[in-house]
Amino acid sequence: MSVFDWLDARVGLRALKRALLDREVPDRLTWWHTLGSATLTVFVVQVVTGIVLATFYSPSPDHAYSSIEYIQRQVTSGSLLRGIHHWAASAMVILVLAHMIRVFSMGAYKYPREVNWLLGVALFIVVLGFSFTGYLLPWDQKAYWATAVGTSIAGTTPVIGSAVVSILRGGGELGAATLSRFYAFHVLWLPGLLGLVLLLHLALVVKQGIAPRTQALEEGAPPRTDDPAYPGYYRDAYAATKRTGTRFYPDIIGKDAVVSTLVVVLIVLLALKRGAPLEPPADPTDTAYAPTPEWYFLPLYQLLKLVPGSFESLVAVGIPTVLFVVMIALPLFDRRSTRSLAHRPFALVSLTTILVGAGFLLGAAVKEAGPAIPPEVGRPLTSAERAGRALYHSQKCDDCHKIAGLGGKKGPDLTEEGLHHSPAWLHSYIEAPTRFRGDTIEMPTFGPPTLSHQEIEELAQYVSSLRGKAGPNVQPEYHDTFPPVPEVER
Amino acid sequence: MLLDATRRLFLKWFTAVGSLVSGALVGLPALRAFLSPAFRPPAAKRWIKIGEVDQIEQGVPTRFDFAETVSDAWVESRALRGVWIYTDDGKTFTVYNGQCTHLGCSYAFDKGDGRFHCPCHHGLFDLKTGAVLDGPPPRPLDRLETRIEKGILFAAYQTFRAGIPEQTPVA
Numbered sequence: 001m002s003v004f005d006w007l008d009a010r011v012g013l014r015a016l017k018r019a020l021l022d023r024e025v026p027d028r029l030t031w032w033h034t035l036g037s038a039t040l041t042v043f044v045v046q047v048v049t050g051i052v053l054a055t056f057y058s059p060s061p062d063h064a065y066s067s068i069e070y071i072q073r074q075v076t077s078g079s080l081l082r083g084i085h086h087w088a089a090s091a092m093v094i095l096v097l098a099h100m101i102r103v104f105s106m107g108a109y110k111y112p113r114e115v116n117w118l119l120g121v122a123l124f125i126v127v128l129g130f131s132f133t134g135y136l137l138p139w140d141q142k143a144y145w146a147t148a149v150g151t152s153i154a155g156t157t158p159v160i161g162s163a164v165v166s167i168l169r170g171g172g173e174l175g176a177a178t179l180s181r182f183y184a185f186h187v188l189w190l191p192g193l194l195g196l197v198l199l200l201h202l203a204l205v206v207k208q209g210i211a212p213r214t215q216a217l218e219e220g221a222p223p224r225t226d227d228p229a230y231p232g233y234y235r236d237a238y239a240a241t242k243r244t245g246t247r248f249y250p251d252i253i254g255k256d257a258v259v260s261t262l263v264v265v266l267i268v269l270l271a272l273k274r275g276a277p278l279e280p281p282a283d284p285t286d287t288a289y290a291p292t293p294e295w296y297f298l299p300l301y302q303l304l305k306l307v308p309g310s311f312e313s314l315v316a317v318g319i320p321t322v323l324f325v326v327m328i329a330l331p332l333f334d335r336r337s338t339r340s341l342a343h344r345p346f347a348l349v350s351l352t353t354i355l356v357g358a359g360f361l362l363g364a365a366v367k368e369a370g371p372a373i374p375p376e377v378g379r380p381l382t383s384a385e386r387a388g389r390a391l392y393h394s395q396k397c398d399d400c401h402k403i404a405g406l407g408g409k410k411g412p413d414l415t416e417e418g419l420h421h422s423p424a425w426l427h428s429y430i431e432a433p434t435r436f437r438g439d440t441i442e443m444p445t446f447g448p449p450t451l452s453h454q455e456i457e458e459l460a461q462y463v464s465s466l467r468g469k470a471g472p473n474v475q476p477e478y479h480d481t482f483p484p485v486p487e488v489e490r
Numbered sequence: 491m492l493l494d495a496t497r498r499l500f501l502k503w504f505t506a507v508g509s510l511v512s513g514a515l516v517g518l519p520a521l522r523a524f525l526s527p528a529f530r531p532p533a534a535k536r537w538i539k540i541g542e543v544d545q546i547e548q549g550v551p552t553r554f555d556f557a558e559t560v561s562d563a564w565v566e567s568r569a570l571r572g573v574w575i576y577t578d579d580g581k582t583f584t585v586y587n588g589q590c591t592h593l594g595c596s597y598a599f600d601k602g603d604g605r606f607h608c609p610c611h612h613g614l615f616d617l618k619t620g621a622v623l624d625g626p627p628p629r630p631l632d633r634l635e636t637r638i639e640k641g642i643l644f645a646a647y648q649t650f651r652a653g654i655p656e657q658t659p660v661a
Contacts, residue, residue: 045516052520056563063564070564076526077519084516254501261508268515 019206021249026212026241029252032106033210035099037256038263040202042092043194045264046130049085050187057137059183061176064139065281072278083271089131091267093296096127104330104351107339108211111225111234114331116204119197121327126194133186135294136179144282145291147182148174156313174284210252212241214339221337230337283381288390292365299361302368381465388462391455395446403466411443416468418476425480426460435483532659535635535646540575543641546583551576551599551606551617553588558647572596573634573645574606576617585645586620587632594652606631628655 008014056075058067071078100120103109109117136147151174155165170177217237222230246252283289293301300319307315341348381389392398400411421429429436431447446456467476540546540554555572572588590597590608597608597615605623606615613625620631635646649660 041512045512048516048520052523055524058564066564074563075523076529077522080519081523084519250498250501250505254498254505257501257505257508261504261512264512264515 021247021253023206023209023248024242025210025245025248025252026216026238027245028213029210029255030213031255031259032102033252034256034259035095035102036205037253038260039092039095039099040198041260042088042095042263042267043198045088045267046085046092047191049081049088050191052081053085054187057183059137059179061139061179061282064137064179068138068140068278079275080268080271083275084267086276087267087270087274089134090295091263092127093131095263096124097296100124101351101355103211104347105341106211106214107217107341107344107347109331110334110337110339111230112208113204113211116201116208117331118328119201119204121324122197123194123201124327125324126190126197129190130186130194131294131296133182133190136182137186138278139179139282140279141282141286141289142277142279142291144174144284145286145289146293147178149291150293151178153313153316157317158313161313209238209242212238216241217339218337218343223337225335225337227337280381283386285383286381286386288386288393295362295366298365299358302361302365382461384458385462385465387455388458388460391451391459392462395451395459397459400443404468414463414466416466418464418467420476420478421464422476422478422480423457423460423464425478425482426463427456428482430456430459430463533648535648537637537644538573538647540573540585540643540645543580543583543638543643546575546577546580546643548577548580550601553599555588571647573647574599574631575643575645578618583636583638583643584618584620585634585636585643587634587648587650589632589649589652590627591622591629591631591650591652592625592627628653629657632657 004013053071056067056071056078058064068082071082073079075081103117103120132147132150135150136143151165151168154168155161157164166172168178168181169175170181217234219237221233221237224230292298300316303315303319304312336344338344341351397414398407400408402408402413402415404415417426430451431453432445433441433443434445437443444450446459451459536558538556538558546552552575553572554575555570557568557570560567560569574586574588576584576586586606588596590610590613592608592611592613595608595610597606597613599605599617600607604617606617606620607613608615608625608627611626613627614623615621615627615631616623620633622628622630632648632650634648637644651658651660
């Protein structure tokens with residue numbers, strides 16, 4: 001007796017195999033039908049990498065950042081794992097959205113799959129919850145400020161706003177309680193919730209079968225799904241697609257495996273090549289940091305820039321709320337039996353408008369890309385350097401100078417300026433560039449009264465902290481030459 | 491139908507190979523990271539300065555405590571360490587790690603009977619050789635490497651795993 005038989009006699013493996021793998025599925029399923037299983041695969045990737053990352057992570061503001069650095073530098077394969085977790089998070093959002101668009105376009109949320117659509121919407125919300133809570137955990141600048149802004153936006157909700165923001169932050173301010181809370185949500189609450197809803201979602205897929213191509217359910221269909229004749233029609237039409245159909249294994253699973261493997265390979269390649277970003281540690285006193293949200297929130301972020309301030313909360317809270325309400329109401333109110341987008345002009349126009357609009361806003365946001373973000377110095381900036389950085393932006397230095405690829409092209413790139421010149425030289429230069437380069441230089445003079453000497457010193461110290469990728473441990477070799485001090489300027 | 495059979499065979503193969511590839515791509519780094527603490531090289535010896543050779547009492551062991559900065563994974567902290575120094579003649583020195591080889595307690599010198607005595611489980615060690623005289627310790631006291639430079643005694647501080655017969659440095 002084989003192990004399989006032994007187990008089968010006790011737990012019914014054959015019946016399970018028949019129900020799950022050998023089940024018949026409709027004919028002519030598209031490659032678009034693989035998106036759901038690809039999402040599932042990426043979720044498994046997140047669970048595996050997440051568990052290992054969690055074993056090395058410390059959810060307290062004192063240690064969160066250094067534990068991430070420890071993962072990046074000390075743990076074998078640590079930076080790769082973090083990279084995979086980072087890119088898979090983006091992949092997850094893309095795949096969930098694509099899967100939803102596929103289901104929407106094929107009218108697969110209609111009878112009898114209304115409940116499964118709603119479960120899917122719940123899963124989408126949980127995935128966004130994962131992304132929002134996971135973003136804070138590295139406790140770097142981006143994490144801190146994006147969460148500060150994100151929770152503040154939630155705080156603009158009418159009536160319940162202040163309660164919401166306190167609940168999210170675990171107090172009035174973003175801090176230790178917030179980090180613990182986000183961590184608990186990220187690794188305890190949300191995985192449990194997702195697992196449960198996912199199980200129901202998949203159970204329904206098995207019970208109801210995969211939605212067939214749209215034409216199979218349109219020919220001779222009653223015009224509305226609440227027509228008493230519709231369930232009978234659906235049963236027959238669906239059975240017909242199964243008769244000419246195929247088996248779940250290997251036909252469907254094989255296709256799923258192709259797409260899932262490609263997705264995993266792509267994620268690992270991105271992780272190897274690009275890794276996961278880590279900015280300097282969170283600095284709550286920073287006045288110049290311009291946070292940008294994760295890319296999938298960028299359309300909303302860009303939209304916020306376009307509306308007048310008083311409408312801000314209306315847009316920030318209102319638009320997502322409306323979208324979710326529409327998603328929830330969709331299967332409950334749309335009872336026409338047409339499935340193909342070609343026969344649903346309103347659905348087609350709405351979907352196109354949302355996609356084009358979001359794409360346009362995303363493009364605009366990427367193009368603007370916010371003000372220059374200073375490169376990693378590998379340590380928190382001193383208070384003088386921070387003041388200098390604020391001046392750098394307020395004096396519009398970035399109109400002409402580039403730091404780490406961001407800024408204008410007119411003046412020299414300052415990404416590694418700190419390696420070449422001492423703060424003292426930079427101070428003199430910023431104060432009066434003409435003394436160094438003659439009157440033809442385009443760099444404006446910043447000496448008093450434009451800036452005070454203290455401000456120039458702060459600016460010089462900030463520029464001196466710019467050492468590109470070399471980091472603060474490299475001892476710069478300065479070859480500064482000063483022009484003779486003209487007596488008239490005394 | 492032959493084409494169909496080939497296609498199905500390919501799909502079956504791809505399902506197996508694809509799952510293996512995906513599993514390996516993500517599973518191997520995850521496993522490596524998780525198991526990495528077991529393969530970390532042992533911590534390097536740290537030479538500590540103990541003191542002037544002339545000042546160390548002969549025939550009676552001296553306890554020497556010192557603090558060092560240790561990085562415990564991502565936490566940097568100061569840790570208090572201790573060693574016992576013994577010399578007969580002021581020329582050759584024996585330095586023992588201050589932790590009992592049984593379970594890592596700090597042991598003391600019993601002036602009455604001239605032996606090291608660990609209060610936790612009553613381990614007894616010989617003063618001159620560090621050998622176990624009585625009690626549960628699985629191995630003699632851990633001796634540290636020493637050197638003398640310009641009349642100053644140095645010892646290479648290392649921590650060893652407690653509770654096992656072999657002297658294994660802690661990673």
